[in-house]
Amino acid sequence: MEGSNEEEGKKSEVSVIETWLRKHRSLYVGATRHPFIRSIRDGTVDLSSFKRWLEQDYIFVRAFVPFVAGVLLKAWKESFESTDIDVILSGVASLNDEIAWFKKEASKWGVSLINIVPQKANQEYCRFLERLMSSDVEYTVAITAFWAIESVYQDSFAHCLEDDSKTPEELKETCQRWGNDGFRQYCRALQSIAERQLEKAPDDVREKAEAAFLDVLEHEVEFWNMSHGDT
Numbered sequence: 001m002e003g004s005n006e007e008e009g010k011k012s013e014v015s016v017i018e019t020w021l022r023k024h025r026s027l028y029v030g031a032t033r034h035p036f037i038r039s040i041r042d043g044t045v046d047l048s049s050f051k052r053w054l055e056q057d058y059i060f061v062r063a064f065v066p067f068v069a070g071v072l073l074k075a076w077k078e079s080f081e082s083t084d085i086d087v088i089l090s091g092v093a094s095l096n097d098e099i100a101w102f103k104k105e106a107s108k109w110g111v112s113l114i115n116i117v118p119q120k121a122n123q124e125y126c127r128f129l130e131r132l133m134s135s136d137v138e139y140t141v142a143i144t145a146f147w148a149i150e151s152v153y154q155d156s157f158a159h160c161l162e163d164d165s166k167t168p169e170e171l172k173e174t175c176q177r178w179g180n181d182g183f184r185q186y187c188r189a190l191q192s193i194a195e196r197q198l199e200k201a202p203d204d205v206r207e208k209a210e211a212a213f214l215d216v217l218e219h220e221v222e223f224w225n226m227s228h229g230d231t
């Protein structure tokens with residue numbers, strides 16, 4: 001293997017996540033460039049769709065907290081890297097802010113967050129989170145799903161803040177919530193953890209993680225679809 005990258009100690013292989021992003025490009029784009037996101041970005045968003053999304057996402061985020069706590073527990077049991085705990089804990093803290101933000105934003109739009117009925121797509125997404133909390137789901141699978149869930153929002157809302165976007169002024173704060181640089185760094189930290197776990201995982205666990213990644217993308221598409229009133 002004279003002169004090979006291996007011999008020179010260079011890592012020439014594309015990472016697991018990069019491979020998936022290439023392989024499942026159209027589904028990833030479907031989740032991060034959904035018509036709802038495009039409508040925010042081009043300023044044509046229907047405000048009743050936005051309010052429907054706000055109500056449903058509040059319910060989702062409340063269910064997301066125990067899921068992230070479950071990832072934290074798996075990290076504590078299965079990971080030897082104490083920094084994983086710090087990153088995941090910062091995610092719990094940011095969810096605390098996220099819930100407070102939803103309450104403030106809902107009152108700004110005259111939306112009540114009491115007695116909201118979760119729509120079918122939301123219920124199914126929350127059930128998926130619950131399944132991932134089971135003790136027989138590996139940390140690698142759960143952290144991969146966690147990274148994917150946060151990254152879809154990061155990528156989607158950052159798209160609405162690009163220079164040529166026409167996002168309405170009153171929706172910019174929403175886009176900033178997930179599109180800001182700090183959230184991007186946090187998603188990158190989650191990606192590094194997931195990547196490290198995936199690199200050392202046996203094939204069957206890696207396959208389960210890929211399936212969870214695809215499930216997340218499909219649930220996110222269905223979630224955005226709800227904003228149109230499709231359940």
Ligand SMILES: Cc1ncc(CN)c(N)n1
Nearest residue numbers: 057060061149150153223
């Ligand atoms: C459906 C969904 N996906 C992701 C996020 C970002 N925490 C969210 N708030 N809602």
